[in-house]
Amino acid sequence: MxxxxxxxLVGAAAARRGAVAAFNVITLEHIEAVVAGAESVDAPVILxxxxxAVRYRHGRILPLxxxxxxxxxxxxxxxxxxxxxxxxxxxxxxxxxxxxGSVMYDAARLPYDENLAATRAxxxxxxxxxxxxxAELGQVGGxxxxxxxxxxxxxxxxxxxxxRAYVTDTGVxxxxxxxxxxxxxxxxxxxxxxxxxxxxxxxLDVPLVLHGSSGVPDAELAAAVRAGISKVNVGTALNIxxxxxxxxxxxxxxxAVDSRKYLKVARDAMARTVAELIGVVxx
Numbered sequence: 001m002x003x004x005x006x007x008x009l010v011g012a013a014a015a016r017r018g019a020v021a022a023f024n025v026i027t028l029e030h031i032e033a034v035v036a037g038a039e040s041v042d043a044p045v046i047l048x049x050x051x052x053a054v055r056y057r058h059g060r061i062l063p064l065x066x067x068x069x070x071x072x073x074x075x076x077x078x079x080x081x082x083x084x085x086x087x088x089x090x091x092x093x094x095x096x097x098x099x100x101g102s103v104m105y106d107a108a109r110l111p112y113d114e115n116l117a118a119t120r121a122x123x124x125x126x127x128x129x130x131x132x133x134x135a136e137l138g139q140v141g142g143x144x145x146x147x148x149x150x151x152x153x154x155x156x157x158x159x160x161x162x163x164r165a166y167v168t169d170t171g172v173x174x175x176x177x178x179x180x181x182x183x184x185x186x187x188x189x190x191x192x193x194x195x196x197x198x199x200x201x202x203x204l205d206v207p208l209v210l211h212g213s214s215g216v217p218d219a220e221l222a223a224a225v226r227a228g229i230s231k232v233n234v235g236t237a238l239n240i241x242x243x244x245x246x247x248x249x250x251x252x253x254x255x256a257v258d259s260r261k262y263l264k265v266a267r268d269a270m271a272r273t274v275a276e277l278i279g280v281v282x283x
Contacts, residue, residue, distance in 0.1 A: 004078035006102035018283015022046035024235035037274025136176035181212035201228030
Protein backbone atom coordinates (compact mmCIF):
# COMPACT_ATOMS: atom_id res chain seq x y z
CA MET A 1 0.00 0.00 0.00
CA UNK A 2 1.16 3.61 -0.41
CA UNK A 3 3.26 5.24 2.28
CA UNK A 4 1.14 6.45 5.18
CA UNK A 5 1.37 10.04 6.38
CA UNK A 6 3.19 10.27 9.69
CA UNK A 7 0.85 12.96 10.94
CA UNK A 8 -2.14 10.74 10.22
CA LEU A 9 -0.60 7.79 12.09
CA VAL A 10 0.32 9.93 15.09
CA GLY A 11 -3.05 11.66 15.12
CA ALA A 12 -4.91 8.35 15.05
CA ALA A 13 -2.79 7.02 17.90
CA ALA A 14 -3.39 10.13 19.97
CA ALA A 15 -7.14 9.90 19.38
CA ARG A 16 -7.23 6.42 20.95
CA ARG A 17 -4.85 7.48 23.76
CA GLY A 18 -2.14 5.28 22.35
CA ALA A 19 1.13 5.82 20.53
CA VAL A 20 2.61 4.79 17.21
CA ALA A 21 6.03 3.15 17.45
CA ALA A 22 8.80 4.59 15.28
CA PHE A 23 11.93 2.51 14.73
CA ASN A 24 15.30 3.78 13.50
CA VAL A 25 16.69 1.64 10.70
CA ILE A 26 20.23 1.30 9.39
CA THR A 27 20.18 -1.73 7.09
CA LEU A 28 17.71 -3.51 4.85
CA GLU A 29 17.39 -6.15 7.57
CA HIS A 30 16.24 -3.44 10.00
CA ILE A 31 13.59 -2.31 7.52
CA GLU A 32 12.32 -5.81 6.85
CA ALA A 33 12.25 -6.61 10.57
CA VAL A 34 10.23 -3.50 11.45
CA VAL A 35 7.65 -4.23 8.76
CA ALA A 36 7.46 -7.92 9.67
CA GLY A 37 7.10 -7.14 13.36
CA ALA A 38 4.33 -4.63 12.71
CA GLU A 39 2.53 -7.05 10.38
CA SER A 40 2.68 -9.80 13.00
CA VAL A 41 0.60 -7.66 15.38
CA ASP A 42 -1.41 -5.89 12.66
CA ALA A 43 -0.31 -2.40 13.68
CA PRO A 44 0.88 0.72 11.85
CA VAL A 45 4.52 1.65 12.23
CA ILE A 46 7.00 4.35 11.28
CA LEU A 47 10.39 3.68 9.69
CA UNK A 48 12.94 6.30 10.70
CA UNK A 49 16.23 7.06 8.97
CA UNK A 50 18.48 9.40 10.92
CA UNK A 51 21.06 11.83 9.65
CA UNK A 52 23.66 9.59 11.33
CA ALA A 53 22.38 6.62 9.32
CA VAL A 54 22.63 8.65 6.10
CA ARG A 55 26.18 9.59 7.05
CA TYR A 56 26.99 5.91 7.62
CA ARG A 57 25.67 5.17 4.13
CA HIS A 58 28.32 7.46 2.63
CA GLY A 59 26.04 10.49 2.87
CA ARG A 60 23.58 9.08 0.32
CA ILE A 61 19.96 9.22 1.38
CA LEU A 62 18.31 7.48 -1.57
CA PRO A 63 19.46 3.82 -1.31
CA LEU A 64 18.02 3.24 2.17
CA UNK A 65 15.06 5.55 1.61
CA UNK A 66 14.07 3.76 -1.59
CA UNK A 67 14.35 0.41 0.16
CA UNK A 68 12.10 1.71 2.93
CA UNK A 69 9.54 3.00 0.44
CA UNK A 70 9.52 -0.33 -1.41
CA UNK A 71 9.06 -2.23 1.85
CA UNK A 72 6.23 0.08 2.90
CA UNK A 73 4.46 -0.29 -0.44
CA UNK A 74 4.44 -4.08 -0.13
CA UNK A 75 3.48 -4.10 3.56
CA UNK A 76 0.13 -5.33 4.88
CA UNK A 77 -0.01 -2.51 7.43
CA UNK A 78 0.33 1.26 7.22
CA UNK A 79 3.97 2.35 7.22
CA UNK A 80 5.25 5.91 7.44
CA UNK A 81 8.74 7.16 6.58
CA UNK A 82 10.41 9.75 8.79
CA UNK A 83 13.79 11.52 8.50
CA UNK A 84 15.14 11.73 12.03
CA UNK A 85 17.43 14.15 13.88
CA UNK A 86 18.24 16.30 10.88
CA UNK A 87 20.71 19.10 11.52
CA UNK A 88 21.74 19.67 7.91
CA UNK A 89 19.51 22.00 5.92
CA UNK A 90 20.88 20.39 2.75
CA UNK A 91 19.67 16.99 3.93
CA UNK A 92 16.33 18.43 5.02
CA UNK A 93 15.74 19.68 1.49
CA UNK A 94 16.20 16.18 0.07
CA UNK A 95 13.48 14.69 2.29
CA UNK A 96 10.35 15.21 0.22
CA UNK A 97 11.86 14.03 -3.06
CA UNK A 98 13.28 10.94 -1.32
CA UNK A 99 9.80 9.82 -0.22
CA UNK A 100 9.71 11.00 3.38
CA GLY A 101 6.43 12.23 4.79
CA SER A 102 7.92 13.78 7.89
CA VAL A 103 11.11 15.05 9.41
CA MET A 104 12.45 15.73 12.88
CA TYR A 105 14.51 18.91 12.70
CA ASP A 106 17.16 19.01 15.43
CA ALA A 107 18.39 22.47 16.41
CA ALA A 108 18.67 21.67 20.12
CA ARG A 109 22.43 22.29 20.10
CA LEU A 110 21.88 25.98 19.30
CA PRO A 111 21.20 28.84 21.69
CA TYR A 112 17.45 29.26 22.11
CA ASP A 113 16.95 32.22 19.75
CA GLU A 114 18.96 30.52 17.01
CA ASN A 115 17.16 27.23 17.65
CA LEU A 116 13.81 28.93 17.32
CA ALA A 117 14.73 30.75 14.11
CA ALA A 118 16.24 27.67 12.47
CA THR A 119 13.30 25.47 13.46
CA ARG A 120 10.78 28.04 12.29
CA ALA A 121 12.51 28.16 8.89
CA UNK A 122 12.63 24.35 8.73
CA UNK A 123 8.93 24.09 9.62
CA UNK A 124 7.98 26.70 7.03
CA UNK A 125 9.96 24.90 4.33
CA UNK A 126 8.68 21.50 5.42
CA UNK A 127 5.05 22.56 5.39
CA UNK A 128 5.45 24.16 1.98
CA UNK A 129 6.77 20.82 0.72
CA UNK A 130 4.19 18.57 2.33
CA UNK A 131 6.19 17.44 5.35
CA UNK A 132 4.97 16.97 8.91
CA UNK A 133 7.63 18.52 11.14
CA UNK A 134 8.75 17.38 14.59
CA ALA A 135 11.21 19.26 16.77
CA GLU A 136 12.53 18.83 20.28
CA LEU A 137 13.01 21.07 23.26
CA GLY A 138 15.11 19.87 26.12
CA GLN A 139 16.53 22.40 28.53
CA VAL A 140 17.10 25.96 27.36
CA GLY A 141 20.60 27.22 28.02
CA GLY A 142 21.68 30.46 29.64
CA UNK A 143 21.08 29.59 33.29
CA UNK A 144 24.35 29.93 35.22
CA UNK A 145 26.16 30.08 31.90
CA UNK A 146 25.10 26.56 30.95
CA UNK A 147 24.50 25.64 27.34
CA UNK A 148 21.31 24.05 26.03
CA UNK A 149 20.58 20.36 26.60
CA UNK A 150 18.73 18.37 23.99
CA UNK A 151 15.66 16.35 24.90
CA UNK A 152 17.54 13.11 25.52
CA UNK A 153 20.54 14.49 27.42
CA UNK A 154 20.86 13.02 30.92
CA UNK A 155 19.23 15.35 33.42
CA UNK A 156 17.44 17.50 30.85
CA UNK A 157 13.83 18.47 31.53
CA UNK A 158 11.47 20.42 29.28
CA UNK A 159 9.80 23.41 30.89
CA UNK A 160 6.07 23.48 30.00
CA UNK A 161 5.92 27.26 29.62
CA UNK A 162 8.97 27.36 27.38
CA UNK A 163 7.59 24.45 25.37
CA ARG A 164 4.28 26.21 24.81
CA ALA A 165 6.01 29.34 23.52
CA TYR A 166 8.39 27.29 21.38
CA VAL A 167 5.59 25.38 19.66
CA THR A 168 3.67 28.59 19.00
CA ASP A 169 6.69 30.45 17.66
CA THR A 170 8.06 27.65 15.47
CA GLY A 171 4.81 26.22 14.14
CA VAL A 172 6.00 22.61 14.47
CA UNK A 173 3.52 19.74 14.31
CA UNK A 174 4.91 17.69 17.22
CA UNK A 175 7.38 18.12 20.04
CA UNK A 176 9.85 15.66 21.55
CA UNK A 177 10.16 16.40 25.25
CA UNK A 178 12.74 15.70 27.93
CA UNK A 179 11.20 13.72 30.77
CA UNK A 180 13.99 11.34 31.74
CA UNK A 181 14.85 9.10 28.79
CA UNK A 182 18.24 9.10 27.08
CA UNK A 183 19.53 7.91 23.73
CA UNK A 184 21.69 4.79 23.38
CA UNK A 185 20.76 3.21 26.72
CA UNK A 186 21.52 -0.52 26.71
CA UNK A 187 19.65 -1.22 29.96
CA UNK A 188 15.97 -0.50 30.53
CA UNK A 189 16.41 1.45 33.73
CA UNK A 190 15.19 4.96 32.88
CA UNK A 191 12.63 6.52 35.20
CA UNK A 192 10.30 9.05 33.61
CA UNK A 193 9.00 12.24 35.22
CA UNK A 194 5.28 11.53 34.92
CA UNK A 195 4.23 14.68 36.77
CA UNK A 196 6.14 16.79 34.26
CA UNK A 197 4.66 14.83 31.38
CA UNK A 198 1.15 15.56 32.65
CA UNK A 199 1.92 19.28 32.78
CA UNK A 200 3.34 19.16 29.25
CA UNK A 201 0.38 17.22 27.91
CA UNK A 202 -2.07 19.58 29.59
CA UNK A 203 -0.29 22.67 28.31
CA LEU A 204 0.44 21.77 24.68
CA ASP A 205 -1.90 21.16 21.78
CA VAL A 206 0.52 19.20 19.58
CA PRO A 207 1.41 15.50 19.87
CA LEU A 208 4.27 14.70 22.24
CA VAL A 209 7.15 12.40 21.29
CA LEU A 210 9.43 10.33 23.50
CA HIS A 211 12.98 9.83 22.27
CA GLY A 212 15.41 7.32 23.77
CA SER A 213 12.66 4.82 24.50
CA SER A 214 14.93 1.75 24.33
CA GLY A 215 16.04 2.44 27.89
CA VAL A 216 12.52 2.80 29.31
CA PRO A 217 10.87 -0.22 31.00
CA ASP A 218 7.53 -1.45 29.66
CA ALA A 219 5.50 -0.16 32.62
CA GLU A 220 7.06 3.31 32.34
CA LEU A 221 6.45 3.38 28.57
CA ALA A 222 2.84 2.33 28.93
CA ALA A 223 2.24 4.96 31.61
CA ALA A 224 3.83 7.64 29.45
CA VAL A 225 1.55 6.74 26.55
CA ARG A 226 -1.52 6.88 28.76
CA ALA A 227 -0.38 10.32 29.95
CA GLY A 228 -0.03 11.79 26.47
CA ILE A 229 2.97 10.49 24.50
CA SER A 230 1.75 9.79 20.96
CA LYS A 231 4.97 8.74 19.18
CA VAL A 232 7.62 6.51 20.72
CA ASN A 233 11.07 6.41 19.11
CA VAL A 234 13.16 3.23 19.36
CA GLY A 235 16.61 2.55 17.96
CA THR A 236 19.09 0.91 20.32
CA ALA A 237 16.71 -1.92 21.24
CA LEU A 238 16.82 -3.14 17.62
CA ASN A 239 20.61 -2.99 17.55
CA ILE A 240 20.82 -4.94 20.81
CA UNK A 241 18.53 -7.63 19.38
CA UNK A 242 20.45 -7.77 16.11
CA UNK A 243 23.91 -7.88 17.66
CA UNK A 244 22.97 -10.40 20.33
CA UNK A 245 21.46 -12.75 17.75
CA UNK A 246 24.48 -12.52 15.46
CA UNK A 247 26.90 -13.03 18.35
CA UNK A 248 24.98 -16.06 19.61
CA UNK A 249 24.76 -17.61 16.15
CA UNK A 250 28.45 -17.18 15.35
CA UNK A 251 29.46 -18.51 18.74
CA UNK A 252 27.40 -21.64 18.09
CA UNK A 253 28.50 -21.87 14.45
CA UNK A 254 32.10 -20.58 14.20
CA UNK A 255 32.43 -22.16 10.76
CA ALA A 256 29.63 -20.01 9.30
CA VAL A 257 30.56 -17.63 6.50
CA ASP A 258 27.25 -17.16 4.67
CA SER A 259 25.96 -13.84 5.98
CA ARG A 260 22.37 -14.81 5.17
CA LYS A 261 22.48 -17.40 7.95
CA TYR A 262 23.22 -14.96 10.77
CA LEU A 263 21.41 -11.98 9.29
CA LYS A 264 18.22 -14.05 9.16
CA VAL A 265 18.33 -14.80 12.87
CA ALA A 266 19.17 -11.14 13.49
CA ARG A 267 16.21 -10.00 11.41
CA ASP A 268 13.90 -12.39 13.22
CA ALA A 269 15.13 -11.18 16.61
CA MET A 270 14.53 -7.55 15.64
CA ALA A 271 11.03 -8.39 14.38
CA ARG A 272 10.17 -9.94 17.75
CA THR A 273 11.43 -6.82 19.51
CA VAL A 274 9.31 -4.64 17.24
CA ALA A 275 6.19 -6.67 17.93
CA GLU A 276 6.79 -6.62 21.70
CA LEU A 277 7.30 -2.86 21.85
CA ILE A 278 4.31 -2.13 19.65
CA GLY A 279 2.26 -4.20 22.07
CA VAL A 280 3.38 -1.98 24.93
CA VAL A 281 2.62 1.38 23.32
CA UNK A 282 -0.20 0.94 20.85
CA UNK A 283 -2.98 1.59 23.39
